[in-house]
Amino acid sequence: MRILLHRADGKTEPWIKDFARYLPEAEVIVWEKGVPAPPCDYAVVFVPPEEMLPDLQEVKAIFLTGSGADGILRFGDAIPPHIPVVRLTDAGMGAQMAEYVTHAVLRYFRRFHEYEDLARAGEWAPLLPPIREDFAVGVMGTGVLGSRVLEALKPFGFPLRAWSRTARAIDGVQCFHGADGLDTFLRGTRVAVCMLPLTDETNNILNQTNMSKMPQGSFIVNVGRGGHLSEPDLLNLMRTGHIEAATLDVFRNEPLPMQHPFWKEPRITITPHISALTLRRESVQQIAGKMRQMDKGEAVADVIERSKGY
DSSP: OEEEEOOTTOOOHHHHHHHHHHOTTOEEEEOOTTSOOOOOSEEEESSOOGGGHHHHTTSSEEEESSSOOHHHHTTGGGSOTTSOEEOOOOTTHHHHHHHHHHHHHHHHHTTHHHHHHHHHTTOOOOOOOOOGGGOOEEEEOOSHHHHHHHHHHGGGTOOEEEEESSOOOBTTBEEEEHHHHHHHHHHTOSEEEEOOOOOTTTTTOBSHHHHHTSOTTEEEEEOSOGGGBOHHHHHHHHHTTSEEEEEEOOOSSSSOOTTOGGGGOTTEEEOOSOTTOOOHHHHHHHHHHHHHHHHTTOOOSOBOOTTTTO
16 A cells, blocks of 8 residues: 655655554555656645645545545645545544633623623723523534534533534534525524534635624634635724634644734734644544555445535
């Protein structure tokens, strides 16, 4: 078995060592620009460069080192439809995402974002938290990670809501779906947590029209993709106070350019795409297991449905 590996950060050696540990029968070839790759059975990538496309057209399957597929589906049919693209299932990301979102929700509920401003100003001013029953948290996206976040939030007693493309039923969560359900979902959601896959339908879903449907003084938490959020619209709604604050981990341009107005907006909390980092060892173990299944002719889970984009 031969694996073609690409890492945008260039840190391939630890991945090679882990594949040697969990899939010793495989030879790992590091893809290099301008260097023809030998025939390989599988590719392991996340956001491959366009120059890699000819090599990706020759493998039996492509394994992603993340849960989102937009970075490779942007090439369309340049990746032949018969080649399965397999995403990660959790691989340690669920716990991280649950920690990140829970922290953001509790920070806004307990008004710690306001205490930070008061502390900087040297003011001692106890603040009453909102009424819990009025602080509905809505998660957009009910896949593996979205479901994990909802489970993590249940013990805190917030009204929980979820929106997805198709109908879902989740115990203890009020579920909405489709274009018609989005309006009702937003109107009753105080904290909107975006965890959707990025597709043509979800691009710019957090726009002026949709965010304006949320109650006055609402919050945005985006851990999906930067393309989900209309950045100018968020700033406009924050200037009017309709959106009180936002926690953003993903952006249209990453790293976020230093001249970007988000840096100067104190009510926007910025993190550098770290809400759910890929844990290498867990990822390699999962990918190795699926490669062995494929070699035996067995079906594997988490193959991307290209028509859906996830």
